[in-house]
Amino acid sequence: MSDTIEKLSAPDCLVALMVAISASDEEIRTPELLTIERIVNHYPAFAEYDQGRIRDVSQRVFELFLDEDGLDTLFQIVRDNLPARLFETAYALACDVAASDGKLGEAELQLLEEIRYELTIDRLAAAAIERSARARHATL
Template identity: 65%
Template sequence: MPDHSFTPEDSLVAVMVGMSFSDETIRTEELLSIEQMVNYLPVFGAYDADRTRRVANVVFDLFEEEDGLDALFGLVTDGLPAHLYETAYALACDVAAADGKLAQAELRFLQELRDVFAIDRLHAAAIERGARARHMTV
């Protein structure tokens, strides 16, 4: 990724990694969730999973910069067709729910994603509720 442009799949991975790293702690449950989604979801059917590490490194580098989050969102929206915005938000919600905890930084990241993707609050609530339901424990 010499020019740091993202494919649609890269963009989805970047959103998931950004979600995981938003609280400055990447938990094992979150990494496993990302890996499972990349390996099994149809949207990643043609994706080279080896790119995941490179995308993650770009995200980590951007988080070190002052306006890195804005730059990340710019790369993501440039690489992601609008019809996949809710998919990206759903994947971020699944990563956030994977460890059973939501830190303030993660909630802020989700809020910014909603704004960047112009996801209606009602639709976002439905997506969030679905993620919560999928990650419940007995």
């Protein structure tokens, strides 16, 4: 495992989880990419973030997904480098990306469940986050 992935910044960790949820169904859709870009461009957690890092972080996530224990490694890296106060933020961003294309497949749902577990997101908080993501991405 490279030192670069082990030393992710907090915003890198948020990007890594957004990329992971997008890639979980093995098809990264345009609405998901646009949502990640919009989030990075506008959310306070990314105020000082170098957007050039998105490509590097994405590549590291893809490399981890090739490893049998890659997802466990990703979660360990996130827990080690993301302040616990941002765990719900990470889950909310993952939910936004998952909901952005209007399709929640089994792989995305399973990864969201794993994120909830790994980041110890309370059930009630998770339900509220999920519902708000659905509301934000509802279509007419």
